[in-house]
Amino acid sequence: WLRRNSVAVERASDSKEIFRELFHTYQESKALKKVKTQPKPKPTKLEVVLLRVHQILASDIWKRGIPLIMALVFLVWLYRKRTKQISVKKKAKFDAQKIDGEYHCDVFIVGGGPAGSRCAYSLAKEGIRVLLAEKEPYPSDKICGDVVAPTVHDMLREMGVMHDLMQEGIGKWITSRGLVSPSGNSFVAEVGTMHDLSVQRVLLDNLMKNAAVRQGADCVQLEVTNLIPPTAMNSYWSIECKQPSGKTCTYHSRMVVAADGATSNLSRSIGLVTSETNTIWSRSFVKPGSHKFGADFAIFHPPELSPGFFIVTREVENYLSLCCFVMPGGKVTPEDLPAVHRRIIKENERISSIIGSDIQMTEIQCVPVRVSGVHKCYADQFVVVGSAAGHIDPLNGQGIQYAIIGANLAAKTILEGFKRGDLSATHLQRYQTRVDNAFGWDLWMSSFLAKILYYVPSILDATAAMIKRNGKGPLKLWLAARSGRGSKFQFIRPDIILMIFVEFVYQTAKSKIK
Ligand SMILES: Cc1cc2nc3c(=O)[nH]c(=O)nc-3n(C[C@H](O)[C@H](O)[C@H](O)COP(=O)(O)OP(=O)(O)OC[C@H]3O[C@@H](n4cnc5c(N)ncnc54)[C@H](O)[C@@H]3O)c2cc1C
Missing domain, CATH: 3.50.50.60 (FAD/NAD(P)-binding domain)
Structure with a gap:
């Protein structure tokens, strides 16, 4: 043992020191043993990444991967440039x-x-x-006239508005609608539910x-x-x-x-x-119980409003909304409109016979409108x-x-x-x-x-008579075009134009003979 520890013995000068040196050597060897038996600490994530990077750099993949990585970076740059994605x-x-x-x-x-x-x-x-x-x-x-066309019912449903309207009983389906032309040709159509909604x-x-x-x-x-x-x-x-x-x-x-x-x-x-x-429109309400309107909706074409029209809509709780629609180019001025609105209701025989002559009406309100x-x-x-x-x-x-x-x-x-x-x-x-x-x-x-009707209002008479005579087909087209579900371009379909023209000639001849 002394031989094995000869270094310590050599370092020591006297016997007292020999023992101290030997004791130190013994302690050092014991500490070394302890370190050797301890488990290795786990490498941190950073060390693992660095080791991996080192391995990749040392391997051949790096040389082969350079073009691949560059292509990838280029593609990401191109994508970001094109979309400029913002969260x-x-x-x-x-x-x-x-x-x-x-x-x-x-x-x-x-x-x-x-x-x-x-x-x-x-x-x-x-x-x-x-x-x-x-x-x-x-x-x-x-x-407003308060009529909501069917083309947006799905969007209102998506918003939860249709549900609320029906749940609270504040929406009413317009199930029957009529048209009266300037000279009095008229028809009423039963359209069922899921068409226009009044709210x-x-x-x-x-x-x-x-x-x-x-x-x-x-x-x-x-x-x-x-x-x-x-x-x-x-x-x-x-x-x-x-x-x-x-x-x-x-x-x-x-x-x-x-x-x-x-x-x-x-x-x-x-x-x-x-x-x-470019124009001005008016509205008033008729109180329930004071009118005798039978349908849900009717559109009239009084000559004094030409090329405009007058609409009556039944709302919830049996209120009626009455609206005058003056079109650009019409003769009615903003100052005259309230008086014209009142006069049409009182003096137009077709309107007063349908809604009644003793109605209780609210104040007439007018607003400027921009159309087209x-x-x-x-x-x-x-x-x-x-x-x-x-x-x-x-x-x-x-x-x-x-x-x-x-x-x-x-x-x-x-x-x-x-x-x-x-x-x-x-x-x-x-x-x-x-x-x-x-x-x-x-x-x-x-x-x-609208411009054509302004110059030749009798086309509307012919159209009303034609729809009444030919029934379902033209009526469907009129309803679809009115509600926005069908294109207005359908009105210039050759067969429709021909039917209106024939009716126009017939109506003109009839009035001439009269
Ligand atoms: C007499 C009449 C009858 C009508 N009938 C029908 C009908 O039966 N069916 C139909 O589909 N359409 C009808 N319309 C048309 C319909 O009313 C409009 O198309 C519809 O209201 C358009 O909605 P909007 O949101 O664009 O405008 P609006 O409903 O007019 O809403 C504009 C809003 O902006 C607000 N506002 C204005 N200026 C400011 C400001 N500076 N700061 C903050 N808020 C401001 C106003 O208070 C208002 O609430 C009718 C219109 C009139 C005049």
């Missing part, structure tokens, strides 16, 4: 913040009518941070707003007073608003949707819409929807359906814009193309037909 939900969270005392959102929608609410619903559903600003408190009345606008607008709020849209009572467009330095719209208390506040938004109704004040303030409203669409409904980070874009049919006075369909198309285009990171006019032009394809051409056709 919408992430962005929305950021934009919802109140920064320096001012509010930020992704999309600011002005106007809480059907167009504004549908747009807010579709965007909020996809996680976009939407603010819906309506200047009036909910629920508030709106001047008071005050309730419809409220339910649609609630549906948007359920999806996460913020709805605030605000009147937008001024819009400051984005600049090169600041890519946000600044929207100056007035609160009901009279206080002012400013919002910032990447996108503005103008759904502010027929006057299109916002679009006009930025120079997108340059024309005034505007020339352009998009700009950089800005779109116009609904009646603000003139999306109202001049042939039947309907606009709710176009407001909802158009707003849905606007939301779709805006959503794509967010995903691409492109909300420029070039991208938003798609919205106009989509609107043109969906109903723009139909509105154009309606304007064209």
Whole structure:
């Protein structure tokens, strides 16, 4: 043992030191043994990765993999360049913040009518941070004939609005409808349910707003007073608003949707819409129990309203809504309209014989309207929807359906814009193309037909007589075109034109003989 530890013995100078050195050597060998028997610590994740990288670098795969990795990087770069993918939900969270005392959102929608609410619903559903600003408190009345066409029932069903309407008994199916031509030719058609629906606008607008709020849209009572467009330095719209208390506040938004109704004040303030409203319509209600109207809906064509018309609709609780629709080019002026509205009800024999002469009527209200669409409904980070874009049919006075369909198309285009990171006019032009394809051409056709009827109103007499004579086929076509389910271009089908022409000749000859 001494020999084995001779080093310690050599190091020591005296016997006392020999023992100390030997004791140290013994302790060192014991510690070494302990270290050897301890289990190896597990390598950390980083060590494993580094080891793996080292192995790859040392192997042949690296040399072969270089082109592969470069190709992969190039493809990822190309993909990102093409789509400029933005995580919408992430962005929305950021934009919802109140920064320096001012509010930020992704999309600011002005106007809480059907167009504004549908747009807010579709965007909020996809996680976009939407603010819906309506200047009036909910629920508030709106001047309307209250007929909702079947083309949007599915969208209302999706929003849960149809369910609410039926559940609460505030929607009524229009099951019979009639037409009276200028000279008195008339017919009544039984159409069954699932066609047009009559519902008071005050309730419809409220339910649609609630549906948007359920999806996460913020709805605030605000009147937008001024819009400051984005600049090169600041890519946000600044929207100056007035609160009901009279206080002012400013919002910032990447996108503005103008759904502010027929006057299109916002679009006009930025120079997108340059024309005034092109006509004026009126409405009054008849109290239940004071009328004798038997059908659910009737359209009259009194000569004094030409080329316009007069519509009677039965609503829930047996109220009647009476509306005068004056078309662009008509002789009735805005000042005359209330008097004309009253006179038609009192003095037009066909109308008074159908609804009764002793009716109790509410006040007559008139509003300016924009029909047939505007020339352009998009700009950089800005779109116009609904009646603000003139999306109202001049042939039947309907606009709710176009407001909802158009707003849905606007939301779709805006959503794509967010995903691409492109909300420029070039991208938003798609919205106009989509609107043109969906109903723009139909509105154009309606304007064209309305002009023809203005110059030759007897075509309407011939059409009414033709539908009465030929029954189901033409009636179906008329109903489909009226409700927007069928194209207005069907009216210029050669067989229809021929039938109307034959009837026209017959009617003219008959009146000449008389
Ligand atoms: C007499 C009459 C009868 C009609 N009958 C029918 C019918 O039977 N069927 C049919 O389908 N269509 C009918 N229409 C057309 C229909 O009313 C419109 O097409 C429809 O209201 C369009 O909806 P919108 O959301 O675009 O606009 P609106 O419903 O007009 O909503 C615009 C909203 O914007 C708000 N607003 C405006 N400016 C501001 C601002 N600065 N800040 C904040 N909010 C603002 C307004 O308060 C309003 O609530 C009728 C219209 C009239 C005038």
